Amino acid sequence: MRKCLQSLVLVLVLAGGASSAWADDASDIRAVITQQLQAFKTGDGAAAYSLAAPNIQRMFPSPEIFMSMVQSGYAPVFQSSNATFGPLKAEGPGFRQEVNLTDPSGQSHIASYTLERQPDGSLKITGCSIRKGNDLSA
Template structure:
């Protein structure tokens, strides 16, 4: 009886660890996509920045120029961040992530960008959306 209980507990622990590692790999892959897009935007490489956009975004903004115009005019802190770091992440399912990115904008103010990402059939993650707001920070 003890051996059976130990085997069950060991199996459950192994499943938990492998699930956690898989989730960690997906989170890192999603963060690499966001990081790649932000670096491309900073470098003024519109084609590369556009390559990280999911098909739904590319349907709305069918060219690099329309995409870059939208980012430049609607998301200045994302377009030219002074700095950024990853915050909270939530895995919404096996193929979907929501990632918070804390940004210091070109104006020196703090912003919060919330990215949504989906895993594509080829296994890569792409950005399906981004919402941006001024961060609520207290200064002392």
């Protein structure tokens, strides 16, 4: 009986630690995405680029090339407003974060970001896909 109680306490402690780590990850994820969206709004290519993972930086080898790609291919993200964070999921070695955005015309979009912790402990954006939302913002 005592061994069962010790095991139960250990499970509860570990679950609490995992919950705390998940909350830290969720907070970091929101911060990284928010920082990148703000960098896009202010035209700070270096800051936006610094939040992209190495796989993205290899495809777009300078902040200028990266910003040009985002502006032309991801306009709803580049010019977004009203970002609200939806579901966060663990996915493979990283995370998937849904973000509801509004473009300048008022159309809603859902940006689905993937992020991974890097060897230095930082969190970087590894990808983003966009789909239209179902509503228009007021």
